[in-house]
Amino acid sequence: IDASVSEAPQTKKPKLSERTDHSKWRMLDEKGRQTWHYLEDDDEAKEWPQSKADKYFLGLPLGLPELTPAKTPLDSVKNGLEFFQHLQLPPGNWGCEYGGPMFLLPGFVIAWYVTETEIPDHIATEMKNYLFARAHPEDGGWGLHIEGESSVFGTAMNYTALRILGVSEEDPHMIKARGILHKLGGAKCGPHWAKFWLSVLGVCKWDIVNPVPPEFWLLPDWVPFAPWRWWIHMRMVYLPMSFIWSKRWTAKETPLVRQLRQELFVEPYESIVWSNHRNSISDMDNYHPKSWLLKTANWFLINIHIPFTRTNALAKAAEDWCWELIKMEDKNTDYSDLAPVNSPMNFLVCYIKEGPKSYSVQRHRDRLADFLWMKDEGMLVNGTNGVQCWDTSFLIQAVMDAGLAEDPKWRPMLTRALEFLEDQQMRENVDDQDKCYRQQRKGGWAFSNKDQGYAVSDCISEALKAVLLLQRTPGYPTLLEDQRIFDAIDTLLTYQNPSGGCASYEPTRGSEHLELLNAAEVFGRIMIEYDYPECTTAVVTALSLFTKYYPDYRTEDIKWFKEGAVQYIKNAQKPDGSWYGSWGICFTYAGMFALESLASLGDYYENSQYSKAGCEFLLSKQRADGGWSESYRSCETNTYVEHPTGSQVVMTAWAVIGLLEAHYPDRAPIEKGLKLIMSRQQPNGEWLQEAIEGVFNKSCMISYPNYKFIFPMKALGMFAKRYGDVELL
Numbered sequence: 001i002d003a004s005v006s007e008a009p010q011t012k013k014p015k016l017s018e019r020t021d022h023s024k025w026r027m028l029d030e031k032g033r034q035t036w037h038y039l040e041d042d043d044e045a046k047e048w049p050q051s052k053a054d055k056y057f058l059g060l061p062l063g064l065p066e067l068t069p070a071k072t073p074l075d076s077v078k079n080g081l082e083f084f085q086h087l088q089l090p091p092g093n094w095g096c097e098y099g100g101p102m103f104l105l106p107g108f109v110i111a112w113y114v115t116e117t118e119i120p121d122h123i124a125t126e127m128k129n130y131l132f133a134r135a136h137p138e139d140g141g142w143g144l145h146i147e148g149e150s151s152v153f154g155t156a157m158n159y160t161a162l163r164i165l166g167v168s169e170e171d172p173h174m175i176k177a178r179g180i181l182h183k184l185g186g187a188k189c190g191p192h193w194a195k196f197w198l199s200v201l202g203v204c205k206w207d208i209v210n211p212v213p214p215e216f217w218l219l220p221d222w223v224p225f226a227p228w229r230w231w232i233h234m235r236m237v238y239l240p241m242s243f244i245w246s247k248r249w250t251a252k253e254t255p256l257v258r259q260l261r262q263e264l265f266v267e268p269y270e271s272i273v274w275s276n277h278r279n280s281i282s283d284m285d286n287y288h289p290k291s292w293l294l295k296t297a298n299w300f301l302i303n304i305h306i307p308f309t310r311t312n313a314l315a316k317a318a319e320d321w322c323w324e325l326i327k328m329e330d331k332n333t334d335y336s337d338l339a340p341v342n343s344p345m346n347f348l349v350c351y352i353k354e355g356p357k358s359y360s361v362q363r364h365r366d367r368l369a370d371f372l373w374m375k376d377e378g379m380l381v382n383g384t385n386g387v388q389c390w391d392t393s394f395l396i397q398a399v400m401d402a403g404l405a406e407d408p409k410w411r412p413m414l415t416r417a418l419e420f421l422e423d424q425q426m427r428e429n430v431d432d433q434d435k436c437y438r439q440q441r442k443g444g445w446a447f448s449n450k451d452q453g454y455a456v457s458d459c460i461s462e463a464l465k466a467v468l469l470l471q472r473t474p475g476y477p478t479l480l481e482d483q484r485i486f487d488a489i490d491t492l493l494t495y496q497n498p499s500g501g502c503a504s505y506e507p508t509r510g511s512e513h514l515e516l517l518n519a520a521e522v523f524g525r526i527m528i529e530y531d532y533p534e535c536t537t538a539v540v541t542a543l544s545l546f547t548k549y550y551p552d553y554r555t556e557d558i559k560w561f562k563e564g565a566v567q568y569i570k571n572a573q574k575p576d577g578s579w580y581g582s583w584g585i586c587f588t589y590a591g592m593f594a595l596e597s598l599a600s601l602g603d604y605y606e607n608s609q610y611s612k613a614g615c616e617f618l619l620s621k622q623r624a625d626g627g628w629s630e631s632y633r634s635c636e637t638n639t640y641v642e643h644p645t646g647s648q649v650v651m652t653a654w655a656v657i658g659l660l661e662a663h664y665p666d667r668a669p670i671e672k673g674l675k676l677i678m679s680r681q682q683p684n685g686e687w688l689q690e691a692i693e694g695v696f697n698k699s700c701m702i703s704y705p706n707y708k709f710i711f712p713m714k715a716l717g718m719f720a721k722r723y724g725d726v727e728l729l
């Protein structure tokens with residue numbers, strides 16, 4: 001197959017400056033679509049003043065008054081709300097940076113470059129600042145995520161991004177980064193996804209990329225490894241990737257591309273035999289080494305399939321079907337796409353298929369802005385197009401748990417939050433749901449917003465709980481009539497796996513053996529949906545709450561669902577009493593959820609060995625200062641590891657909530673934890689950012705900045721409800 005080559009990217013090089021004027025940035029939130037704007041025009045800036053939330057995100061002073069220091073847990077919650085209310089955005093939701101992963105921004109920058117998309121100077125400048133700020137303090141490289149050690153993936157990709165953004169190869173940051181990159185073996189030792197992007201750019205030759213044949217998508221559905229069975233994030237990434245691979249599409253060579261070929265490799269570019277390095281990978285990137293099966297499959301594809309059986313007709317049929325599916329994904333999400341990995345790839349596919357001036361390309365360009373986030377350190381690419389529904393649902397529940405929802409002071413804030421969730425409920429399934437292998441979503445909620453439109457078991461559940469709780473509280477309107485609640489329940493009830501547990505976006509569709517085909521190297525447990533204690537708990541508790549208000553709707557189904565789910569939670573407990581968490585760090589996060597699941601069917605510390613063991617595990621990790629401090633290393637290693645910086649507010653709140661859910665009888669350790677949380681509260685009511693909280697795919701960490709407000713308030717509130725609002729300090 002010939003390499004097809006595009007026209008030369010004629011895009012002008014961005015003009016970098018030291019920094020932009022942070023007082024000119026504004027975040028616009030249109031019904032949950034969040035985009036950042038740089039107002040260069042002074043008049044415009046005057047007409048659209050910076051909000052408190054803008055200032056907070058940018059690290060600018062808010063000038064909020066000092067509050068009376070809290071002595072009781074509820075005072076602390078009230079002080080927290082006093083601060084947090086200022087961050088509520090006009091449509092009623094909360095938002096925040098959703099950074100952590102360091103492999104997203106380079107995909108955007110490379111995609112912009114090869115599609116001749118102009119990168120505005122203010123964006124280039126601030127992306128440069130973010131990457132400089134987040135370079136590893138010692139070796140100057142970048143890792144998979146902000147707290148990780150430097151890897152080829154992080155370093156080769158972000159180095160390339162910086163060069164495209166206009167940074168000189170002589171810049172001291174770049175010299176240092178090249179040093180570590182070369183030490184790790186250079187870009188030829190990158191993982192699959194890095195080799196893919198660098199081949200698109202023309203810095204590597206396609207021969208270095210292990211095959212991604214789109215023919216996979218032609219397999220009949222019954223085939224045990226057909227892509228529709230994969231975890232949605234993998235199949236939606238490999239979909240556009242396979243289209244581009246099939247075309248061996250490469251951008252036109254530019255002087256910059258020629259320079260990068262000299263900078264990114266240890267040996268002279270001309271001497272590299274690309275096909276010898278398909279499997280070259282540095283130890284720092286090789287979290288999940290390729291299996292024997294995958295290596296054999298690759299050998300077969302390269303030596304048999306591609307030369308002999310991959311006819312042009314087959315390749316074309318596969319590309320055509322992939323293009324069909326890509327168009328459906330774009331249409332169903334209005335070009336937002338599932339996540340910031342597949343969206344720049346779909347963008348590039350549209351560019352290849354439909355050309356630079358097409359609607360699809362323009363709409364993609366527009367939509368990529370939804371992922372960009374501006375903060376004090378500069379501009380980054382968020383892990384999703386926001387955290388809107390998720391954080392808003394949790395905040396409502398935290399205020400409910402504290403018993404403050406009836407306080408007229410918080411009613412306007414909570415009413416707006418309810419209005420937001422009402423607006424974001426997805427009222428219909430996507431068109432041709434079965435054809436594009438989508439899960440039923442009617443009545444559900446997404447993690448971010450309804451534009452993205454992917455329902456997740458726990459996002460539906462948390463939003464539903466928030467809505468049910470508030471709508472049943474005196475003083476709040478009923479915005480969702482019964483049928484809309486039933487729609488949510490009907491969709492939720494489709495999520496249970498035979499194990500009793502629930503996964504994330506869909507029930508599990510394939511066997512765990514598919515992990516043998518995990519080609520991404522840098523992540524673990526990505527090929528299929530798994531059962532998660534977190535997601536399962538969210539569903540169980542939503543169903544319990546629902547039956548309280550609607551005892552007659554699908555009562556039997558719900559009863560069986562809950563029993564199966566709690567049985568799964570029991571089976572998933574490890575011998576030491578812990579549960580492995582997949583979306584927050586790690587045993588502490590999962591422990592909080594699992595103990596809540598158990599409690600929802602009457603299993604508490606006093607009467608259940610499972611609950612008891614769970615509590616004892618948590619207590620065994622409490623530190624002398626009363627806090628908990630699990631590190632992200634737990635996720636990677638499957639064993640509890642302490643964070644070197646000591647107790648963390650969020651972690652402590654999770655542990656305390658778990659103990660309270662389990663009705664742990666001794667107040668002392670709980671009070672000690674809460675005292676630590678209160679001692680970290682600032683005079684204006686806020687808590688400060690500490691270590692990273694979230695995780696995905698075992699190896700990549702992701703920030704949940706609003707957790708430092710939501711979970712401390714929830715823990716304090718739950719305590720006050722149980723034991724009274726007694727003085728703690």
Ligand code: LAN
Pocket residue numbers: 233234237339340341342383384390447456458459504534535583695696697702
């Ligand atoms: C998320 C964010 C939210 C998260 C929870 C709702 C917290 C979880 O309980 C279920 C799974 C889910 C929806 C989730 C799945 C994976 C996501 C989308 C992310 C961690 C945010 C970023 C990540 C996504 C895979 C990042 C892109 C990277 C790839 C490897 C494709």
